[in-house]
Amino acid sequence: MMFCWNCRCGANILVRTIHTALCVGVPVTLLVKDTILSRAVIQTQDLLYGIAYLLLMTLSIVFYYLACFIDPGYLPLKKKKASVNNNSEDEGSDEDSSMLKNGDKDVKYRMCDYCEIQQPMRAKHCEDCKRCVRKYDHHCPWLEACVGERNHKFFLLFLLATAMLVLWTFYIAWNAIVFRLDWSDWFKANFLFFIDIIILIFGGFVVVGLLCFHSYLMVKGMTTWEAASRERITYLKYLDDDYNPFDEGVCKNMYYFLCVCKVRKWESVYSKKADVNGNGGIV
Ligand SMILES: [Zn+2]
Numbered sequence: 001m002m003f004c005w006n007c008r009c010g011a012n013i014l015v016r017t018i019h020t021a022l023c024v025g026v027p028v029t030l031l032v033k034d035t036i037l038s039r040a041v042i043q044t045q046d047l048l049y050g051i052a053y054l055l056l057m058t059l060s061i062v063f064y065y066l067a068c069f070i071d072p073g074y075l076p077l078k079k080k081k082a083s084v085n086n087n088s089e090d091e092g093s094d095e096d097s098s099m100l101k102n103g104d105k106d107v108k109y110r111m112c113d114y115c116e117i118q119q120p121m122r123a124k125h126c127e128d129c130k131r132c133v134r135k136y137d138h139h140c141p142w143l144e145a146c147v148g149e150r151n152h153k154f155f156l157l158f159l160l161a162t163a164m165l166v167l168w169t170f171y172i173a174w175n176a177i178v179f180r181l182d183w184s185d186w187f188k189a190n191f192l193f194f195i196d197i198i199i200l201i202f203g204g205f206v207v208v209g210l211l212c213f214h215s216y217l218m219v220k221g222m223t224t225w226e227a228a229s230r231e232r233i234t235y236l237k238y239l240d241d242d243y244n245p246f247d248e249g250v251c252k253n254m255y256y257f258l259c260v261c262k263v264r265k266w267e268s269v270y271s272k273k274a275d276v277n278g279n280g281g282i283v
């Protein structure tokens with residue numbers, strides 16, 4: 001398993017410490033006060049409930065760090081042009097491209113000036129990581145890491161575990177609120193739960209929203225970058241708006257997304273779909 005180490009150490013440590021503190025801190029406040037969770041764990045009234053909750057919390061943190069540290073699919077630096085193309089005029093901006101023979105098909109490849117490599121299809125240079133990433137999705141500021149072909153599944157699993165954890169924690173905190181006639185008494189009694197609920201509502205909207213969006217991308221065989229910048233992407237901009245050449249059907253899309261660790265040769269998928277659909281395909 002490869003790990004990504006870049007030079008943004010300060011930001012990495014800060015954001016990951018904040019995330020871990022929130023993931024552990026909120027449940028701890030529910031353990032020290034009188035809640036369903038503290039009765040289950042501390043008073044051992046329902047150990048199974050407590051173990052299930054703590055297991056979900058651990059899974060959420062583990063998936064977060066797997067998404068942070070697993071190589072998203074960085075391409076090696078300066079494997080310059082090799083025998084691929086001798087035309088120096090094709091080097092340049094992101095939109096520049098050169099033609100490669102892929103079987104009996106011509107497929108467009110892009111150059112990355114920074115890495116000085118020819119990018120495979122669906123790869124993109126990340127300004128934050130300063131590397132090209134296979135099947136680039138986005139650079140996540142909450143992970144301080146890129147999400148790409150190799151770690152996208154862990155990012156989705158992190159979102160799934162965290163969404164479940166947030167909803168469960170919200171239920172525990174909401175049910176722990178005690179009634180007081182006086183406002184200041186109520187605030188004193190419920191201060192920690194009040195703070196927890198504010199964090200959970202804000203975090204819950206973000207996490208559940210991202211979970212829905214990335215589940216949709218998985219099912220449709222798309223990436224955030226392709227969904228957001230289709231009209232600027234060389235291999236997509238000439239195709240019909242509703243046509244995705246990487247969509248191989250829900251089951252196959254999910255299988256390759258969740259179960260396959262090896263990187264894929266997307267040029268082959270692209271060519272195959274163009275053959276089947278006759279949709280302009282390769283230009
Ligand atoms: Zn690059």
Ligand SMILES: [Zn+2]
Nearest residue numbers: 126129139146
């Ligand atoms: Zn990045």
